[in-house]
Amino acid sequence: MRTATLVLALLLAARDAQADDRAKATAAAVLPGAVVHGAGSWVAGRRDTARTLLYAELVGIGAMGAGFGTLYASGGSRKIAAPAIATAIVGTGLFVVSWLADIEGVATDGLGEPRRVLPPIEASLGVRFVEHPAFAYRTFVTTGFDLRLGRVRVSPEGWFGAGHANERLRLETAYRFAGATTRRSADGSFVDLTLAGVRHAFPPERFTMSSAEVGVSGRYDLARIDLPGSFVDGSIGVAFARHDYTGAASDATEQLLARWAYGVWLGRPSSTWAEVSAFYEHRHDGFAGGFVQPGLFSGVLGSFGGRALAWLTEDLGAIAEAQVGAAIVIGASVVVRQRVVR
Amino acid sequence: MRRILVTLAVVSSCTHVAEERTRADERIGHAHTAAIDVDVDDGAACVRSIAPGVIRLRAQTPAPVIRIRANAERVRVTIDNVLADATLSIGTLVEDAGCTKTWDVPLAAGAAIASLHTPDEASRAPYRFALLADVQEDIDRVGDIYARMNADPTIRFVLFSGDLTRRGTEAELLEFERRESELRVPLYATLGNHELGADEVYFQRLFGRGNFHFVFRDVAFTLLDSASATIDPRAFGWLETWLQRGRDLPHVVAMHIPPFDPVGTRNGAFASRAEASKVVAALAEAGVDLTLYGHIHSFYAYENAGIPAYISGGGGAVPERLDGIGRNYLTVDVDPAARRVLGVGVVRID
Numbered sequence: 262m263r264t265a266t267l268v269l270a271l272l273l274a275a276r277d278a279q280a281d282d283r284a285k286a287t288a289a290a291v292l293p294g295a296v297v298h299g300a301g302s303w304v305a306g307r308r309d310t311a312r313t314l315l316y317a318e319l320v321g322i323g324a325m326g327a328g329f330g331t332l333y334a335s336g337g338s339r340k341i342a343a344p345a346i347a348t349a350i351v352g353t354g355l356f357v358v359s360w361l362a363d364i365e366g367v368a369t370d371g372l373g374e375p376r377r378v379l380p381p382i383e384a385s386l387g388v389r390f391v392e393h394p395a396f397a398y399r400t401f402v403t404t405g406f407d408l409r410l411g412r413v414r415v416s417p418e419g420w421f422g423a424g425h426a427n428e429r430l431r432l433e434t435a436y437r438f439a440g441a442t443t444r445r446s447a448d449g450s451f452v453d454l455t456l457a458g459v460r461h462a463f464p465p466e467r468f469t470m471s472s473a474e475v476g477v478s479g480r481y482d483l484a485r486i487d488l489p490g491s492f493v494d495g496s497i498g499v500a501f502a503r504h505d506y507t508g509a510a511s512d513a514t515e516q517l518l519a520r521w522a523y524g525v526w527l528g529r530p531s532s533t534w535a536e537v538s539a540f541y542e543h544r545h546d547g548f549a550g551g552f553v554q555p556g557l558f559s560g561v562l563g564s565f566g567g568r569a570l571a572w573l574t575e576d577l578g579a580i581a582e583a584q585v586g587a588a589i590v591i592g593a594s595v596v597v598r599q600r601v602v603r
Numbered sequence: 604m605r606r607i608l609v610t611l612a613v614v615s616s617c618t619h620v621a622e623e624r625t626r627a628d629e630r631i632g633h634a635h636t637a638a639i640d641v642d643v644d645d646g647a648a649c650v651r652s653i654a655p656g657v658i659r660l661r662a663q664t665p666a667p668v669i670r671i672r673a674n675a676e677r678v679r680v681t682i683d684n685v686l687a688d689a690t691l692s693i694g695t696l697v698e699d700a701g702c703t704k705t706w707d708v709p710l711a712a713g714a715a716i717a718s719l720h721t722p723d724e725a726s727r728a729p730y731r732f733a734l735l736a737d738v739q740e741d742i743d744r745v746g747d748i749y750a751r752m753n754a755d756p757t758i759r760f761v762l763f764s765g766d767l768t769r770r771g772t773e774a775e776l777l778e779f780e781r782r783e784s785e786l787r788v789p790l791y792a793t794l795g796n797h798e799l800g801a802d803e804v805y806f807q808r809l810f811g812r813g814n815f816h817f818v819f820r821d822v823a824f825t826l827l828d829s830a831s832a833t834i835d836p837r838a839f840g841w842l843e844t845w846l847q848r849g850r851d852l853p854h855v856v857a858m859h860i861p862p863f864d865p866v867g868t869r870n871g872a873f874a875s876r877a878e879a880s881k882v883v884a885a886l887a888e889a890g891v892d893l894t895l896y897g898h899i900h901s902f903y904a905y906e907n908a909g910i911p912a913y914i915s916g917g918g919g920a921v922p923e924r925l926d927g928i929g930r931n932y933l934t935v936d937v938d939p940a941a942r943r944v945l946g947v948g949v950v951r952i953d
Contacts, residue, residue: 336900336923343868394619394836395878463877468884470876499868504880509887510909514867516876550875553831555620557770557800560832560860560874587833587875588618 286367290360298359301367302488310366310487317359324352343517346561347497350543354521358493361523361539362483371490373526373534375449375482379441380598383407385580387594389420391548393587397465398427403594412437414453420548426464429548433457440480449482449492449526459500461546467507470546474500476518494522494538502546519543519563527571535571542566542584550587566590575600621835624794624804624828628812628838632667639673648682649811659683661810663791664817664824665760668718673710681705683780684789685719686760692718702789727821727940731757733950734857734915734933735790736764736897739797741919741930742778747952748918748932749786758934759819760788764897765795765830765859766920767810772801776809791817793826795859795897797920814838816845821939823849827858832874834858834882842882846889853942854891855935861896861914865905871898883908893935893944902928902949913947929953 282305290301299314328349335341384406390399405418413436420429433455440451457474476498483491498518505511524538543563545551552562564586572578578596583589632643634650641650641658647667648660656675660667661683671678680694683703690696693715694708708715723730733752738745752758768775771794783790794813798806807813813828825845827834834842846854862879864872873879886894887908894912901923903914916923917931930952936945 333921335925336921337869337871338923338925339866339869339901340925342866346869392618393875393878394622395833395839395875395881461877463881466881466884467888468880470880502867502876504876504908506880506884506887506908509884510906512863512880512883512907514863514876516870517868545870545872545874546876548877550877551832551870553618553620553833553874555623555799555831557796559620559796559830560872561870562874585617587873587878 283367283370287364290364290367294363295360298356299363301363305367307366307487311363313486314359314363317355321352321355321357321359324348325356326352328352346517347519350519350521350541351495351497354493354495354541357541358521358523362488362491362493365491365525366483366488369490369525371484371488371525373490373528374530375441375484375492375526376530376534376536377441377448378445379409379443380600381409381443383596383598385594385596387580387592388423389548389582389590389592392589393548393550395587396427396463398422398425400424401427401592403592409443412442427462429459429461431457431459435478448484450480450485452479453477455496455498459546469505470502471505472500472502472516472546474498474518478520491523491525492538494520494524494540496520500544500546516546517543522568530572533571533573535569537567537569539567540565542586545586547584547586548588549584549590552585553587570596572596572598619835620831621828621833622837624807624813624830625835625837627804627807628814628828631807631812639671639675639678642670644668644670645817646812646815647817649808651683651809657681662719662789663811663815665689665721665789665819666719666724666817668716670714670716671708671710672714674713676710678708678710678715679705680708680717682719684783684791686721686789687787688723689719689721692716692720701787702784724820729936729938729940729945730759730820731755731934731936733758733761734764734895734913734935735761735918736795736859737766737797737900737916737920738768738779738918739766739920740769742768742775742782744919744930745779745782746785748930749782751950751952752932753785753787755934758788761786761790762824762826762855762857762895763790763792764826764857764895764915765793766797766897766916766918767792767795767806769797770800771798771804771806773805773809776805780809791824791826793828793857793859794830796830796832799830814841816841816848818849818852821852821942822937823852823854825849825854825856827856829858829860829862829873832860832872833878839882839885843885846885846891849891850889851942853893853937853939853944854889855893855895855937855944856886856891857895859896860898861894861907861912863907864899865903865914883910886910893947895933895935899923901926902931904947911944911947915949917952 286305294300298318299311303311331345400423478496522540549564566584632646694706698705
């Protein structure tokens with residue numbers, strides 16, 4: 262009895278010591294980690310991870326400096342603005358996610374695993390509420406599905422106004438060069454080439470926005486740098502848009518597409534499982550638009566948001582989303598899928 | 604559902620970033636004290652100071668109508684930023700410093716309605732105005748631009764489409780106004796995003812409304828506050844009224860941040876492309892003849908929804924490089940009789 266008590270006391274002490282170590286590492290990840298990214302991993306003894314996060318921060322700072330510096334020095338020159346903005350967005354993304362990854366990595370040691378195999382079909386039906394000061398519309402019914410045929414994905418999506426005529430249709434196709442498809446992959450990383458077409462009709466306001474988009478998107482499973490259960494997303498591309506007005510000449514324009522996200526997985530894909538992420542979305546033609554604020558800088562930044570996808574059973578899941586830009590968009594969907602053959 | 608919508612509406616107040624300014628617009632041109640009341644129709648002039656027997660206004664349009672009530676027989680009215688040949692409908696001119704004039708205005712039964720007029724107000728002959736924007740930190744060199752404008756006797760007034768200053772502080776705006784005295788014509792300005800960098804929006808207190816509309820010699824002018832890369836819904840409502848009023852006239856619309864950047868990947872433009880399309884669709888539907896913008900420190904000529912559009916952000920702020928443009932302003936010739944814009948020219952300073 263005495264021996265058992267001693268073992269239990271030692272186990273509890275070890276757990277307390279572990280908790281203490283984790284708390285110290287998490288505190289270090291927050292500060293000085295806000296300045297020296299990877300500080301938490303360093304304190305936790307993951308020296309290679311810490312170095313990688315620090316390098317990511319330094320590359321991010323360099324890219325931000327190069328991007329914003331070029332924009333300032335060139336006065337936003339039409340000849341180099343697009344690559345300068347893209348560089349600044351990538352740099353900002355690297356800077357932010359390298360810090361978040363350190364904090365989450367040492368605080369939790371990973372809470373889940375990625376999906377390594379994807380179902381051939383996933384379909385969703387949901388509702389979104391949009392509060393845009395410039396538009397009267399509010400509620401949309403949304404629907405869409407992902408159809409996967411080998412490395413190819415086809416994803417039609419529709420937002421249909423409930424009680425109003427606004428309607429947005431999008432068809433995206435993607436070719437997966439690497440990563441999970443209906444066949445199993447090693448981890449959650451992937452690289453896609455995406456092509457999309459969008460048509461967004463505003464009948465009461467008498468105009469329609471259409472665009473064709475091309476881009477590259479990807480995900481990096483941070484288990485590759487010993488931060489299991491978390492990931493970084495990034496995408497970059499361009500959209501060629503046309504705005505048609507009733508009774509007036511059309512406008513042609515283009516748009517830089519860029520997005521980054523940091524996320525975590527919760528649980529195992531074989532049971533209850535979720536993927537939660539926070540993101541920056543640079544596009545200005547979506548329902549959220551770009552970010553506005555009362556001070557000097559409105560218009561150039563895109564929107565910020567969060568998304569959660571949870572699978573509650575083998576067949577049934579849910580999505581919750583929120584996004585803030587010129588408008589606020591929130592909503593949820595029910596998702597169903599064809600069962601995965603594991 | 605109702606609870607969700609109410610919550611959404613409350614949270615969304617953070618996206619109504621220009622609402623405070625449009626509410627402030629509504630208060631401009633109205634001042635009330637125990638001794639004297641002033642109301643300027645449509646807020647076409649802001650009340651800079653008011654004291655027993657003395658009123659100082661800054662005109663933001665060529666012909667504001669001023670309503671005065673006071674417990675006095677006369678009031679001394681000074682109006683800044685007037686056309687040099689302007690006269691007041693009542694009263695005696697007691698001081699004339701070009702664009703600043705002072706009148707001794709008699710009150711009948713403690714009240715008077717005074718309006719500014721010019722000798723050519725009924726003329727339908729062509730005339731010229733200029734457009735300038737984005738002086739910002741280059742205030743010390745703006746005199747070069749004013750000298751070039753002064754050398755052109757056909758310029759009747761200047762529209763200024765935002766970014767008078769670097770941060771919009773009171774001191775910066777007063778310095779802008781001091782330099783403005785070098786200009787021989789009035790300058791009707793809306794604000795830009797660089798007027799939003801101080802602890803309050805001093806522009807409206809010192810210069811007047813961000814959103815306003817006037818007609819001069821049968822040409823309609825609408826200036827909008829797009830300083831937050833959006834048009835406040837209340838201002839959009841005003842715009843719809845002004846578009847109706849200007850439907851049968853040549854109509855010029857100016858604002859600081861353009862709905863669309865001609866270089867779309869840069870997006871020095873509205874935050875929401877959907878809102879940008881909504882605005883230009885409304886302008887096109889109402890037959891607007893010309894749109895003028897600032898914000899981008901260069902010169903661009905393009906079209907939005909078929910309406911000729913010009914960006915002239917050449918007031919001296921950090922210039923767009925590699926464009927070979929430099930500081931610039933626009934001259935716009937309008938022909939009220941022919942009901943059209945005759946042409947737009949760019950004047951390069953450097």
